[in-house]
Amino acid sequence: MKIPLSWLKEHTPLTKSVAEVADDLVRLGHEVEGIETPRAGVKGVRVGQIVEMVSHPDADKLKLLKIDLGDVEHLGIVCGASNMVEGDKVPVATVGTCLPNGLKIKKGKIRGEVSFGMCCSEAELGLAEDADGLLILPKDAPVGEEVGEYLELEEAVLDLDITPNRGDCMSMRGIARDLAADYALPLIEPGDEVVTTDDSVAAPTVAVTASEDCPLYTACRIEHVKVTDSPDWLQARLIAAGLRPINGVVDVINYTMLDLGQPMHAFDADTLDGEIEVRLAKAGEQFIALDGKEVALHVSDLVIADSKKVIALAGIMGSQATGVTERTSNIILESAAFKPAKISTTRRTQALVSDSSMRFERGVDPAMIAVAMDQVAQMVEGLFGGKVSVTTSVGDADSLIKDKQIQVSMKRIESRLGVAVPESADAVLERMGFAIERHDDRLNFSVPSHRHDVSIVEDISEEYARVIGFDNIPAVMPSLLTITPRKLYKAVDAAVAGGFIQVINYAFISVDEQRLFVADDGEDLVLFNPISEAMSVMRRSMFPSLLNTAKYNMNRQQTGVSLVEQGRVYAGHMREHTETNMLAWLMTGDVQQDSWFEKTRKADFFDIKGAVELWLSGRGLTARFMADDNVQGLQAGQTANIFVGKSVAGVIGKVDGDVAKQFDLSDDVFVASINLDVLHAGKKAKFQPLPEFPSIERDLVFLFDKSTTSDAILQSVRKACGQQLVDAQIFDWYDGKGVPEGKVSLGIRFVLQDVKRTLTQEDSDKAMQAVIDVMSQKFQAELRG
Template sequence: MRISNHWLGQWVDHGLTVEELGHRLTMAGLELDAIEAAAGAFTGVVVGQVLSVKPHPDADKLRLCLVNDGGGEPVPVVCGAANVYEGMKAPFAPVGATLPNAFTLKKIKLRGAPSHGMLCSARELGLSESSDGLMELPTDTPVGQDLRELLSLDDHILEVDLTPNRADCLSLSGVAREVATLTRQPLKVVEAQPVAAACDDTFPVRLDAPADCPRYASRVVRGVDAAASTPVWMQERLRRAGIRSLGPLVDVTNYVMLELGQPMHAFDLSVLRGAIIVRRAQEGEVLKLLDEKDLTLSGDDLVISDEEKCLALAGIMGGAASGVKESTRDVFLESAHFAPMAVAGRARHHGLHTDSSHRFERGVDPELPSLALERATQLLCEIAGGQPGPAQVEESQGHLPVRTTIDFRPARANALLGADIAPPVMQEILTRLGCQVNDAQTPWRVMPPSFRFDLAIEADLIEEIARVHGYDTLPTHLPAVQPQVSWLDEAQVSTRRMRACLTDLGYLEAVTFSFVDPEFQARFAPGVDPLRLANPISSELAVMRTSLWPGLVKAAQYNLNRQQERLRLFEIGLRFVPQDVELKQEKMISGLVCGPAWPNQWGQPDRTADFFDMKGDVESLLGLSGLDRQMEWQACEHPALHPGQSAELRLEGEVIGWAGTLNPDLEDWLDLDTSVYLFELKLEAINRGEVPRFRGQSRFPAIRRDLAVLVDEGVPAARVVQVIKSMDYTALQQVNLFDVYTGKGVPEGRKSLALGLILQDLSSTLTDSQVDDMIAAVVDKLQKEVGATLRA
């Protein structure tokens, strides 16, 4: 929101410098983004009148002008502007004047002709970024008057960044009301007296969507002069607010919107047929907007139409067919209240964002339409003439916003703020904010004003007390608190420790969206119907993820496309899995590995990471809780993983995760030229482990026996190790798999596993016969459980 300090001063005499004002607004929650001058730094520029225009004898594009600058004798000026004409009034910089680029005018000759000054464009004076010619001033402007004084250019513009809940400050009156409250100065409200009807003409209005538009004020104005000039003061105020002047019919509606906060629209009455109808659009209905863009509408769009055609997208933009133009003589003024939910999202859906939609989406005071209509009629008749008809108001009382009182406890406010603000001070603040306060009982009964949609509960009023009283005046001492010592479970492994583990292994943490591309989701989990968002940010973020893998793979694709070859990524977050009529949310920890096994170095040969590199990292993660010794890795099929290189991780028979190589079909679809390895584990299943316990050391020697057994190729080595560990031998300390071999000397379909068994008793030295008996029992057990035989 851009605010002219000069214009603001006509509403409230705040007595502050522009810097002080900006600070007060910022401390009150209206954050100041910038302060800028209303015009360039020029001096000595006055209003000049062109007395004559002749062609330059030696230059086709130059003209010889005589200019009256109010000083007596006409001044010769060479001008290159195409729009200069005899009798024109424009800014004139005489000799000695200084322009914004610090250029001081001197007497010169252009192509042999004397030029004692310069006729100026708006751009040359720093009033606009571009211009097509000289800045034309109204014919009744006094010649010789200082331009800065005429246009009040010694002004500053405050650019304020408003939060979405402060729609009441999207107008000069709203900001003035806020400044008056903060400075305790009276507010000089612009009086908009009802305009007497000069004719009896009206135009029928029908509300077919009363819930979306519960109030519609309108008026017919006949005989306006659309070619009239908008007063310079109004043009300047519009310019400083960032709006270009487009003629009096449009300028008046824009001005009232800036002044009061009520968006308005002017229709050309001659093209309206039958009646104005506020309704929902028909499916497939087409509307050409003022910017010549064709919109295909749906039943979700609210429109203004007559009995033959659609005229405007309600609360957003008017249509080209009914817009006012220079030939317009009769006008139909609209000043309506549209419900925020009827407009919210529709502008963005059509790729639009207008000043009107920006306000209606956030909420406009439902009491404003009639006031704004009278103000606009008054200004329009003053500038463009015309005969106004009687004001019309169609409304549906049952659909208008209902204000409710709020219970407010002064003691509660002081307790929350840690302050000691007297109740009379609180009452004064609330009253200055426009609230009606009944303090006859406790709690007080407070009725917020119609323009404050954001005041609904007691906490909102307490925030207003703090804001206006001054955040910087609240006590800064810390309240006395009794520290609460939380109980830590020794068996619990924190996510911070897991993050540290993966970071130590060279992983980087990624944070991806919880909503993903539906096509991405379908390829990673075909057959799963994810939760679809009702109002997605974009079509590529339309469903909730059922796995963290789509986000990680997309991040990897982005990095690989930018020559980042070695990637180690992990993420901790929620996945959303539909189950019957419920949505199950599970916290997962996922990871991705691709590229070289280690950074480029001289100490190791180059090698691409494989499944076992990733498996080792997962086991390191599981080792934090001691689950690496209990976890079972079993081959499985997963739609996102390679059919022959995928595994599910089981803990006590329950599947708690998956790991493997990305499916080749997905690699081709993503155009990846390297293998990608993934893992995903249920966080709740792996964050609890074993508490370390003391175990005495044996004083007796350990014995190692190595076994080479033959098993079928389909038997996992982990299964063999598991069978051995399941034997009830206290002397069996470790089982190490140190070799896997297939080939010469091993029968077809079999593989050789070399196992190292460490045997050590706590109470005595093991004898050879005891060890032999144990080894024989192990071989027998393996033969029965997995069909293993000793390798010859």
């Protein structure tokens, strides 16, 4: 909300600088988003009179002006505008001036003619968005005066972000009240002159059927009004406060809303039929709002209606057909109280926001209903003429305005704040409108009608905290608690230690990307209001976003990436859904940069498998990898399920070439993911005595069918060797020259050891023979040389 300082000063005699006022507003809980200084922005622009005007000898559209600024010599200025005549007074930006649009005025030559400044339009002075020609000032404007001072531009405008609980501060009076209380200055009450009513004008007839939602409705009629533009000073005020002038009557209403906080509405009386009714909308009722929007009303919407139609959505917006225009001569003014929750609900369901609804849903001061009505009626009568009726009032104004009484314990407030509350704080609160009586610990707290936000002891504690100042509350560490013992696994840390770069991707992806890895089974969680199609469904696979990240980086001069992400995947329905914690890897392109000691190499399946195995072993887990040719999005023959214990804990494989191509990835792409939630705790490391007797190492080389898996081979080997086998590894894999088609030569290295004695050559021979027999029987593998 924009608060012109001059307007604030009409409510309380502020003397502090705008910077100090801004600081104090922050301390009181009003965020200052900015301070504008319109007058300082046009410093150097002065009132000048055109004493001579001739055409530019070399340019039809340019004029050569001689300008009188009250100085000894007249200024020569080249000007492109055409709406001025000799003798006009115009704003002249002199050399050295910097205009609000950033233009710096310098002495310049235009088509050979020297120009010593610039004549300005409203737009160039920052007074309007656009303008047609120069701003022609009134004849009596004093030549030479600063235009900013002459036009009485605001010295300063504070831009405040009013918190939603402080509806009372959405007006000059409200902000002034907080400041006046803090500075111990008087708050100037609105004028108590009563408008002269004319009994010949019939007061409007009003029926309120929805009195729950509209506890007070007042209306008066003004006849024979001549609606013109509002006076310049009023328009300037509205513009400074961020509102657009519309017409005289609407401007007066808006002015009063900004001034006192009470939103009002004016109807063109001649467009109404019969009496005014405040009621809930009827099923199927329609309404065209002031902004032209067609609104299908809900039966829960509170409306103002005449005998035939809805004329306003209460507290939010009037109808287009019944609004006040330049042709209006008889008006009906409305000033009322509407229930905040009702306005809020309708504003939200109908998606209609207005300055009025902003205030009503935050709560306005019912004490201002009559005051604002009087102020508007007086101003309309004074500015545009007319005869004013008495005001019709439906509802109990007195009970609405009555103070709320709260009794609280001072100790509870002090315990909540952690500081003793001095009695001096009471005086500040009293100036804000509260009435306070202290009886030892008991506090009788009386809350004025404008403070809807104060109703319980905690609210009062906040008021005291504001007044004492948060800076004056000490910082005290609370007693510490013992925490529940728990082992925390940082899943991603071990993956990073394995050389992977951690990325964090959005949890939503596109439906198309989802379908690359997960079939459509109705378990997608689809966003109702996504940012875009690309971010419209909660991911059920970690792979699409990893692929996108790989694409992003490979497009930026990376020759290879190794990425890891820890995050959740989401699936299910409205009533039940699952969120599963995942860890996922991606490798593509070069595993290593070319270096003086090693040549670069492209990532393959065993690179990513090694990463996953390393990670698992770090958690004390071992896994079995079982080939699976039917994993969506991954290539048959290079894909496996990862079993930890008996459950599938993840999947690993090569991304299908067509899929990779969709992400512009030309190198093979390998991915793996592990479901962190199904992993068991893993084995705790347990002490074992170091071996006393030496081990024996033996190698055997066999020819196997290529279809034989090393997993199956090693399992059989372990069985054949029994307890003496410490380790068996494939140390050589060869299918080159000398190996028959369809076969592979596998070298197996055995480490044998006995805990009780030194093994002999015969022991190892026996074990090797057992292996040879099993390999031959089970896999028809033949021993090589």
